[in-house]
Amino acid sequence: MSQGLLRYSEATIAAIATPPGPGAIGVVKVSGPLAETIMRRLFKPACGVREFQSHRLYYGWIVDPQTGQPVDEVLCVLMKAPHSYTREDVLEIQAHSGYFILTRILELVLREGARPAEPGEFTKRAYLNGRLDLSQAEAIAELTQARSETGLVMALSSLSGGLSQQALAIKQALTEALAVIEVAIDFPEEDLEIISTYELKEKISSQALSPIEELLKAYEATRVFREGISVVIAGRPNVGKSSLLNAILREERAIVSAIPGTTRDLIEGLVTIKGIPVNLIDTAGLRQARDEIEEIGVARARERIRQADLIIFVVDASEGLTREDQLIYQEIKERLHVVVLNKIDLVNDKNIRNFKGIFLGDQVVPVSALTGEGLDQLFQTLYDLLVGTDLPSPPPVAPNLRQKLALERAQKALIKALHNLERQESPEIVAMDIREALDCLGEITGETTTEEVIDHIFNRFCIGK
Numbered sequence: 001m002s003q004g005l006l007r008y009s010e011a012t013i014a015a016i017a018t019p020p021g022p023g024a025i026g027v028v029k030v031s032g033p034l035a036e037t038i039m040r041r042l043f044k045p046a047c048g049v050r051e052f053q054s055h056r057l058y059y060g061w062i063v064d065p066q067t068g069q070p071v072d073e074v075l076c077v078l079m080k081a082p083h084s085y086t087r088e089d090v091l092e093i094q095a096h097s098g099y100f101i102l103t104r105i106l107e108l109v110l111r112e113g114a115r116p117a118e119p120g121e122f123t124k125r126a127y128l129n130g131r132l133d134l135s136q137a138e139a140i141a142e143l144t145q146a147r148s149e150t151g152l153v154m155a156l157s158s159l160s161g162g163l164s165q166q167a168l169a170i171k172q173a174l175t176e177a178l179a180v181i182e183v184a185i186d187f188p189e190e191d192l193e194i195i196s197t198y199e200l201k202e203k204i205s206s207q208a209l210s211p212i213e214e215l216l217k218a219y220e221a222t223r224v225f226r227e228g229i230s231v232v233i234a235g236r237p238n239v240g241k242s243s244l245l246n247a248i249l250r251e252e253r254a255i256v257s258a259i260p261g262t263t264r265d266l267i268e269g270l271v272t273i274k275g276i277p278v279n280l281i282d283t284a285g286l287r288q289a290r291d292e293i294e295e296i297g298v299a300r301a302r303e304r305i306r307q308a309d310l311i312i313f314v315v316d317a318s319e320g321l322t323r324e325d326q327l328i329y330q331e332i333k334e335r336l337h338v339v340v341l342n343k344i345d346l347v348n349d350k351n352i353r354n355f356k357g358i359f360l361g362d363q364v365v366p367v368s369a370l371t372g373e374g375l376d377q378l379f380q381t382l383y384d385l386l387v388g389t390d391l392p393s394p395p396p397v398a399p400n401l402r403q404k405l406a407l408e409r410a411q412k413a414l415i416k417a418l419h420n421l422e423r424q425e426s427p428e429i430v431a432m433d434i435r436e437a438l439d440c441l442g443e444i445t446g447e448t449t450t451e452e453v454i455d456h457i458f459n460r461f462c463i464g465k
């Protein structure tokens with residue numbers, strides 16, 4: 001603990017860093033000024049050394065110093081500040097896995113003066129000690145929660161600093177613009193006109209506003225990959241909604257029967273469709289309910305349809321369009337939706353063409369939930385509706401929701417700045433707008449983020465991370 005650049009190192013923290021349950025090994029992590037002392041007190045290396053080198057793996061035993069009892073055979077590594085994940089002294093004890101053993105070791109560590117780590121506290125220290133900025137810390141959370149290849153690629157590009165670099169470049173341009181304006185404030189007799197309002201506006205729009213707008217577009221284009229979406233399967237009874245759910249999930253999740261009104265509860269499943277994490281929800285067939293239970297089921301279905309990002313409206317191609325179908329269509333037609341013509345194994349092409357005529361202007365996909373025919377086309381249609389056809393590969397660096405909201409505020413401030421320059425407002429006013437934008441951009445990397453927001457971000461991590 002020498003370097004003097006650490007800002008956050010009073011307490012030593014400890015946690016079990018591996019998930020509970022059976023596994024080959026389990027890790028207890030310790031970070032803070034006591035890490036090395038704790039290693040000396042609890043760990044007896046087989047090689048008999050007393051000074052531990054940084055970043056070297058030592059084999060030996062954890063021994064309870066009060067009783068002299070061996071606790072576990074382990075591998076230990078000490079990573080000395082600042083060359084560690086947290087930039088503090090870090091000790092990792094690789095023990096046999098098992099909740100009991102790991103808890104026992106953790107208890108010994110706590111007895112030596114460490115305290116239990118809060119969720120995300122190791123990463124929070126890495127952030128507070130400057131090893132990561134806030135968008136990189138968020139990328140670590142996104143990395144561990146990624147539900148698709150595309151989500152992973154995006155999180156990795158944020159982790160390696162892609163978004164931070166863009167935010168920094170924008171801030172650099174704005175800082176330069178601010179410097180020019182401050183000259184005008186300091187020397188009011190040479191009015192802003194002389195230093196060229198035109199060049200200033202040009203700089204702000206091309207080097208700050210445009211890149212911000214690109215990032216906002218990237219957010220929209222990649223939002224579904226990061227956040228996932230909810231897709232509700234809706235339609236009248238017996239059209240094959242539950243069969244479709246099962247076919248997409250590739251498992252017999254919902255009960256299927258020829259009796260109309262089979263499904264009552266909402267049945268949900270997670271599935272990745274062309275890289276998009278989808279929460280797929282099967283619902284009770286919509287009709288005038290026959291009993292109290294069905295009535296509740298239909299109410300739940302309607303509630304879920306209201307919340308859905310997208311609706312798969314299923315009709316039975318073998319039966320033609322009924323009055324019930326038409327009523328349901330009226331309910332969902334203004335929402336983002338796909339019409340699925342199910343049971344095409346029972347009909348001919350002419351029937352399918354007829355249906356397409358009825359739903360002119362809609363995305364209509366003929367499928368058979370029974371044979372699986374048409375499912376690939378359904379996935380492609382969903383992808384095109386949600387993403388559009390022009391997402392570059394690899395996907396662009398994109399902000400998450402929190403960062404997007406900060407970018408929107410920066411955008412607003414810059415539009416105001418341009419407007420005020422246009423109206424030849426005093427340089428003090430323009431400077432205020434630009435400082436506001438700089439503040440918002442600082443929230444992305446964490447320089448100007450409030451403590452409350454920071455705590456919220458790290459609390460979403462798991463303990464030991």
Ligand SMILES: Nc1nc2c(c(=O)[nH]1)N(C=O)[C@@H](CNc1ccc(C(=O)N[C@@H](CCC(=O)O)C(=O)O)cc1)CN2
Nearest residue numbers: 027029055079082083084085086087092122131140465
């Ligand atoms: N055992 C173990 N595995 C792990 C982690 C960990 O904390 N422990 N990580 C936790 O998320 C991830 C790896 N992330 C890490 C990032 C930086 C450093 C680190 O020590 N950085 C030093 C570089 C030291 C060197 O160059 O030799 C530094 O930045 O100074 C360690 C892990 C995944 N695997």
Ligand SMILES: Nc1nc2c(ncn2[C@@H]2O[C@H](COP(=O)(O)OP(=O)(O)OP(=O)(O)O)[C@@H](O)[C@H]2O)c(=O)[nH]1
Nearest residue numbers: 237238239240241242243257261262263285369370
């Ligand atoms: N031939 C054929 N039969 C299908 C197809 N899809 C579903 N079925 C049959 O249609 C009947 C109803 O299927 P379900 O999946 O239970 O229909 P549902 O829309 O969930 O019905 P409710 O839960 O009552 O609203 C069952 O007998 C299925 O085997 C299909 O693509 N082709």
Ligand SMILES: [Mg+2]
Nearest residue numbers: 241242262263
């Ligand atoms: Mg059903």
